[in-house]
Each structure stands twice: as C-alpha cells, then as structure tokens.
Amino acid sequence: MDPSYAQPASVTCRRCGEAFSVDLWLIVDAGERPDLLERVRQGALHAFPCPRCGQTVEADAPLLLYFSRAPLRLSGREVRLLFSPARRTRPQEDEAQAGALLARLREALGPAWQEEWLREGLPVLPRGLLTLPARRPRGRPARPDPDPGEVHRGPHLGRIPPHPGSPSRAAHG
Numbered sequence: 001m002d003p004s005y006a007q008p009a010s011v012t013c014r015r016c017g018e019a020f021s022v023d024l025w026l027i028v029d030a031g032e033r034p035d036l037l038e039r040v041r042q043g044a045l046h047a048f049p050c051p052r053c054g055q056t057v058e059a060d061a062p063l064l065l066y067f068s069r070a071p072l073r074l075s076g077r078e079v080r081l082l083f084s085p086a087r088r089t090r091p092q093e094d095e096a097q098a099g100a101l102l103a104r105l106r107e108a109l110g111p112a113w114q115e116e117w118l119r120e121g122l123p124v125l126p127r128g129l130l131t132l133p134a135r136r137p138r139g140r141p142a143r144p145d146p147d148p149g150e151v152h153r154g155p156h157l158g159r160i161p162p163h164p165g166s167p168s169r170a171a172h173g
C-alpha cells in the first residue's frame with residue numbers, strides 16, 4: 001500500500017497572475033514512488049509550470065519522506081522518516097505541520113507503523129539539501145543517483161524532538 005499523500009492546492013503564477021490547481025505532495029513513500037523521489041531530488045516536487053505562460057511556479061509546502069523499503073543513510077544512521085519544512089514558515093509552524101503529517105502517515109500505515117522510527121526524534125533537512133546527490137564517494141564529483149542512498153549531513157541538520165505526552169491515536173476518520 002502506498003501511503004503517499006497529495007493535497008489539492010491552488011497556486012498563482014507570479015508572472016502572469018494565472019491561478020491554477022495542483023496536487024501538492026506532502027507525504028512521499030520513497031519506496032513506492034521512486035518517480036516522486038526523483039522529483040524531490042531535482043527540487044521539482046513542489047514546482048509547477050504555469051499552464052498559461054509556462055513560468056515555473058514554486059509552492060511553499062512541507063514534505064515528509066517515508067523510506068518504506070530501504071532506509072535512508074543519514075549521518076551514519078539509518079532513518080525511515082525525514083521531514084523537510086516549508087521555506088517560509090516559523091519553527092512552531094514546522095512542528096505543527098510535521099506533527100500533522102506524521103499523524104496522517106501513522107494512520108495510513110496502521111500496524112506497519114513503528115514508534116521506533118521516532119525514538120530519537122524526527123530528522124529534519126532543509127529543502128536545499130534534499131537535492132544533493134545520493135552517494136558521493138570521497139574525491140569524486142557528484143552525480144545523480146536514483147537510489148535513496150545517503151544524504152550528507154548539512155550545517156542545518158536539525159531534529160524535531162519526539163512528543164512523549166502526545167496521543168498517538170487519530171480520533172477522526
């Protein structure tokens with residue numbers, strides 16, 4: 001089952017003013033949707049061509065990556081979840097958005113969800129670092145790689161701490 005999740009959204013072209021509807025991917029299962037992972041790598045997941053003038057319109061949205069098959073190697077550890085906040089949000093908003101996406105993924109996965117994944121908090125990477133190539137052997141030039149591979153630790157790698165007191169159930173649905 002693919003727990004990836006897209007939210008319908010309306011974006012407006014800055015060049016011509018055209019408003020159009022897009023599917024804004026907020027949760028991507030990297031194992032089930034390598035096509036979407038590739039778009040993340042290219043920095044194009046939340047970028048859309050304007051249907052009227054062709055200008056690329058960037059939507060500002062958070063992203064929760066879920067590595068369902070092979071875990072992502074990050075700073076020498078293997079992670080199943082990775083959050084990349086929207087660019088123009090405050091930390092409080094980022095935490096709220098991460099929490100909401102985690103709750104949705106938890107509900108979608110059901111018994112497949114493991115609290116273990118968040119034992120050390122939710123790894124966070126700024127969007128720019130997600131576009132780095134997957135594997136970069138020392139002394140070799142970077143090149144694209146379709147596998148999840150390894151994301152190198154960036155200067156802004158942060159973690160959203162786990163919320164020990166927060167309920168894990170989702171009452172609605």
Ligand SMILES: [Zn+2]
Binds near residue numbers: 013014017051053
């Ligand atoms: Zn336009």
